[in-house]
Amino acid sequence: MKCADEFRSRDLAEVLLQALSAVPNSDRKIRIMEVCGTHTNAIFRHGLRSLLPKNIELISGPGCPVCVTPAGHVDAFIAAARLDGVIIATFGDLIRVPGSSGSLAQAREQGARVEIVYSPMDGLQLAQAETDQIVVFPAVGFETTAPTIAATILETERLGLNNFCVISAGKVMPPPLELLMADPDLNIDGLLCPGHVSAIIGADAYKPLAEKYNISCAVAGFEPADIVSGLLSLTRQICDDTARVDNCYTRVVTESGNQRAQQLVNEVFTIEDTEWRGLGIIPGSGLGLRDGYKKYDAFARLDLHVEPAPEPKGCKCGDILKGRLLPPACPLYGKRCTPLQPIGPCMVSSEGTCAAYYRYWE
Amino acid sequence: MCLAIPMKVIEVRGDAGDPLMPQIAVVDADGISIDVRLDLTDRPAAPGDYLIVHAGFAIHTLSEEDALINLQLFKEMAEGVRKLDNQAGGSS
Ligand code: SF4
Numbered sequence: 001m002k003c004a005d006e007f008r009s010r011d012l013a014e015v016l017l018q019a020l021s022a023v024p025n026s027d028r029k030i031r032i033m034e035v036c037g038t039h040t041n042a043i044f045r046h047g048l049r050s051l052l053p054k055n056i057e058l059i060s061g062p063g064c065p066v067c068v069t070p071a072g073h074v075d076a077f078i079a080a081a082r083l084d085g086v087i088i089a090t091f092g093d094l095i096r097v098p099g100s101s102g103s104l105a106q107a108r109e110q111g112a113r114v115e116i117v118y119s120p121m122d123g124l125q126l127a128q129a130e131t132d133q134i135v136v137f138p139a140v141g142f143e144t145t146a147p148t149i150a151a152t153i154l155e156t157e158r159l160g161l162n163n164f165c166v167i168s169a170g171k172v173m174p175p176p177l178e179l180l181m182a183d184p185d186l187n188i189d190g191l192l193c194p195g196h197v198s199a200i201i202g203a204d205a206y207k208p209l210a211e212k213y214n215i216s217c218a219v220a221g222f223e224p225a226d227i228v229s230g231l232l233s234l235t236r237q238i239c240d241d242t243a244r245v246d247n248c249y250t251r252v253v254t255e256s257g258n259q260r261a262q263q264l265v266n267e268v269f270t271i272e273d274t275e276w277r278g279l280g281i282i283p284g285s286g287l288g289l290r291d292g293y294k295k296y297d298a299f300a301r302l303d304l305h306v307e308p309a310p311e312p313k314g315c316k317c318g319d320i321l322k323g324r325l326l327p328p329a330c331p332l333y334g335k336r337c338t339p340l341q342p343i344g345p346c347m348v349s350s351e352g353t354c355a356a357y358y359r360y361w362e
Numbered sequence: 363m364c365l366a367i368p369m370k371v372i373e374v375r376g377d378a379g380d381p382l383m384p385q386i387a388v389v390d391a392d393g394i395s396i397d398v399r400l401d402l403t404d405r406p407a408a409p410g411d412y413l414i415v416h417a418g419f420a421i422h423t424l425s426e427e428d429a430l431i432n433l434q435l436f437k438e439m440a441e442g443v444r445k446l447d448n449q450a451g452g453s454s
Contacts, residue, residue: 122418148402252424260403
């Protein structure tokens with residue numbers, strides 16, 4: 001893409017940053033939550049924090065799929081891995097996440113078959129190649145990942161394969177955001193809304209939040225100019241006392257999102273209540289398999305259950321995901337907990353806030 | 363997990379109307395050709411288009427023109443404040 005470099009260029013980001021510093025009435029304190037872990041990471045990687053006006057405070061939100069998966073779920077993934085005749089096919093992010101005892105990586109060291117895949121389709125291919133094994137895909141992820149799982153299940157159905165199934169652990173973003181915006185202590189003025197979740201659900205999905213909680217919203221992509229334009233839109237709205245949804249990522253996000261992907265998700269999944277690390281059970285925030293697709297449910301198939309499990313001792317991931325704490329406030333941060341020896345998921349995932357701080361923050 | 367960079371479509375294979383031949387785009391990722399499933403695209407993809415790819419699936423099709431429109435929006439946003447400075451309080 002000829003103009004792709006322009007989105008990345010310092011020049012354009014710089015002009016937008018100047019515009020940001022020049023917003024009238026912008027000397028007040030402004031608290032913006034970047035919802036998505038990829039944003040958190042990109043903001044650090046491009047060194048944007050230090051370039052922003054001092055009164056703008058960025059708070060990381062719950063948009064790291066691995067981080068919000070509670071320990072009890074991780075335990076169930078590990079329990080599945082330890083069964084004979086089962087191969088776990090998983091995104092790489094998940095394998096070092098600690099459950100209440102051990103991780104998928106440790107189960108693999110002890111002989112379990114855990115394969116890292118890039119796409120759920122790779123899991124399906126594994127099932128085609130190894131018909132005497134059951135391939136289980138832990139379906140962790142938000143609205144961007146859910147349609148890829150749905151399409152893979154539909155393909156499994158078309159192929160008539162009966163040795164591929166998923167642990168349905170998908171989540172949807174608006175309910176936890178609503179929970180956080182309703183929290184008076186958090187006091188968020190604006191939301192930098194995730195780029196690729198919005199590609200699926202559409203920019204309009206945030207309208208109820210903007211209207212009900214008077215929260216300014218901006219959907220943004222991941223290049224420096226994208227992020228700064230999102231922050232500029234938010235700062236202008238906030239200083240202007242308006243709360244609407246601005247779409248700053250028009251090349252990828254439409255108002256109503258990707259209808260085809262939404263249809264596939266609706267075909268395969270139904271909305272249910274689910275637990276989030278740090279946030280508890282949130283009504284209507286999870287994706288469960290519809291009755292017609294229950295045969296792909298690894299829990300039913302392998303007789304697995306999610307047992308309540310304690311979170312790692314001393315780990316503050318829950319408060320970090322809620323925007324209540326920053327990683328350096330965790331007593332374990334950088335001491336007992338580092339990316340090489342992570343205690344909590346926020347230090348494991350490439351989208352985790354603790355990992356981003358550890359890598360980039362001085 | 364979110365690959366931000368749009369990948370250029372080199373070739374489209376398969377048949378949108380035939381479930382036995384799912385549509386696949388061959389895209390260029392930094393000089394390497396990779397196959398991307400088109401089950402989820404909101405708009406048919408043709409060679410020369412760009413795809414946003416997530417976990418092996420294209421989740422959005424965009425053209426060079428879409429990107430240019432977006433760039434234009436940023437430029438207008440940046441201008442907005444300069445206008446504001448000049449007009450002391452005009453709207454953006
Ligand atoms: S630094 Fe480690 S222990 Fe502390 S909150 Fe982050 S992941 Fe948890």
